[in-house]
Amino acid sequence: MISQKAKYALRALSALGRAEAGEPLQISDIADRQNIPKKFLEQILLDLKRNGLVTSRRGKQGGYLLLKPANEITYGEVLRLIDGxxxxxxxxxxxxxxxxxxxxxxxxxxxxxxxxxxxxxxxxVLFSTTIADALNGHPARIAIEETV
Incomplete structure (x- = not known):
């Protein structure tokens, strides 16, 4: 089972992946859209920032943005980063x-x-499915051989 922190991280990245290119989202907007406790989201975004997945902008028009494109961030990368x-x-x-x-x-x-x-x-599955895949409704399909 994945942790709640990992689930929230994936949802936060999805929210950022849906945002207009170059348009930062504020923590409160992500928290509201994804139903994530704001204080917990702050910690998660700091972890994601330290690990090069997101960046932040200060100021009135500030907030968080994806540092890497959504089609380059895999579920496996995020899960390993957050949960080990x-x-x-x-x-x-x-x-x-x-x-x-x-x-x-x-x-x-x-x-x-x-x-x-x-x-x-x-x-x-996890390392071939990106945030963009999930947003587009196209999670990776891996053929599993029947061994009956």
Whole structure:
């Protein structure tokens, strides 16, 4: 399950992706449009800014804008940034690999074999679906082979 923070981050990026190019959105506008608590949104936008996804402008016409185009920001990138590793098991993480403490060997672990497929398919969808795809109603379609 993704965290509420990640869900809010994706919704905030969607709001920014819908905005006119070069037109910043104020935190209060994003919070109202996406039903996100304003204080929590401030923290999320700061995280997104520190990681190069959004920028801010000061002043009367200020607010937040996407720093990267919506078609270059993937769901996987945002989830990894906000929630950390995407893998369901620590031994499957690409960014924070850790051997499972109770494992006798990864090559013989039936649980790992099943969840490796889950992790691969999940990453394929998340890292091929952009904010723009979601806004356009075209999330990535990945063909999953039937193995019956």
């Amino acid at each position: 590793p995407i893998a369901p098991l620590p031994c499957l993480s690409l960014t924070a690999y850790r051997r499972c403490e109770d494992c006798n060997g990864e090559s013989d672990c039936e649980v790992r074999h099943v969840f490796a497929r889950v992790a691969d398919e999940t990453r394929a």
